[in-house]
Amino acid sequence: MALYLVWTLMGFSLSAPPDDMGPAVYDLENYYDSDTWDLHTYGETDDFDDMDEVGTLAPPPAVTQPPALVPPEDYVEEVTLPPCPSKSLVPSTLDFHGPGLFGPDTGLGMPSCLLCVCISGSVYCDDSDLTQIPLLPRETKHFYGRFNKITEVRATDFINLNQLKRIDLSGNHIGKVNEDAFCSLLQLQDLMLADNNIYALPELPATLKHIDVRNNQLRSSGMHAEAFKEMKELQFLYLSNNKLDYIPVPLPESLRVIHLQNNNIQSMSQDTFCNTQNKNYIRKALEDIRIDGNLVDINLYAQAYICLPRTPS
Template identity: 45%
Template sequence: MGTRLIMFISAVVLASWVLSASGAHYRAHHKQREVALTEEINARAWRNKRATDDDNALLLADSPEDSSPLPPVGDALDLPTCLLCVCLTGSVYCEEVDPDMTSVPALPKETNYLYARYNKIRKITAKDFGDIVTLKRIDFTGNLISEIEDGAFAKLTMLEELTLAENALVKLPMLPGKLTSFNANHNKLKTKGVKANTFKKLNKLVSLYLAHNELEAVPMIPENVRTLHLQNNNITTVSQDTFCKSNDTYYIRAKINEIRLDGNPIILAQYPNSFTCLPSLPIGRYQ
């Protein structure tokens, strides 16, 4: 009887100890959760206060008493172009404009560089550039230009680079005299659409690109040209005066270093006297 009593008392003591330990563990865990919750509430309150302070600061900054007038954006006529395009100091970028750009945009005064590539411009008029005489580079690659009015570039006395590649031109206008690079690749140009003196007076022209057109003959090339691309046209013949001078057997055309005539019907080997003044033979078909 005594043994049973001792065992009963031991069991009661053990159960009490287990319950006590479990309660302590629960209280400790509950305390940790309370502390973590309190910290989260404090953090949220601090963030809300900071946001409120920032909002108040913005409201104060926007108030009429503390605000100063914004700097002028420019003339009202400049705004539409600079909303459609990207206008940086001296440069205007109008590339793949949405909604479609079908004409040359009005440019801010003193624009130096215009990039109006991959739009749907169909025509360049004599009024498009107006008094923007500061232009040095124009790029109309990838438009639908089929017509350029006479005098469209007449006032652009500082223009050095003009790109009209990937359009639908059948003839060229008169070009500014200071051009150093002209690119009309991938158009529909024929020889009758290029006047004999179109390039004659361009004494600073270095690079001339007329590839992928419908030219039947090589146009008159200025002396300073170094790179001439005429590949993939319909050129069938060249003369002794095309590149050299038939009346001057000592003449050397030393500046030109690349002539491409590949992709034309002409067999260059049939015209050996046409290349005697050149430092290297044109690239093309010889047999």
């Protein structure tokens, strides 16, 4: 029994901590270490994903802005303007000077023939999908606007074009011609309006030599009375394939050709071409007369063409 007590006392002495360590007290509920995260005091709503990660990379180098360029005082920035739209056409009242391949310049400093070709006083706008007559140079002498989609000839289309001698608008969709469209053209000689939808003609200049209004809807009621009487130089008059009720008399002495076929003409006068009061009168200039395709029977009016070099067909 004594030996057991001695052995027990020796075991306690060997396993006990040294005296200088002092008693160790472990209170888990109140334990706190400054190097340990306190999950309770950090915050219940804080998200660890939002915490900034502490890295060891060096910050990016600072970007140095280049010095601002100061343009010289006489610097002008180049700007490319959009092309002028074909549908925005300007009235023909602007002045310009000097010929060129694309036409003289207008008062705005822009080429006047943007959709056409202007060469030596002639303006060519054929087959250009035009819906109206464009601005023309003041020095224009011959204007060709054939095979387009023009529907109207306006009063201002040819204003101030005092040198204009020829207008050709054949093959369009013209249905209306303004009453003042041509009256100011004091040098106009050729007026070509074939293959349109014209039902009335305005007052025409007395200077005309060649008129072509074939294949339209022209009616006698849509023409001025004695429309061609004062045209002392008229030589060619083409009025076929219209809806005329009678021959537009009197016809000038200068006339060489008149085509009236395929209209609604039902009668004619004995003095249509000749002068029944003068039996010796001979009309030598008029050589080509077409009246076929009408309801009139020319055999009933033998005296109407006895003064002619040849019988009408």
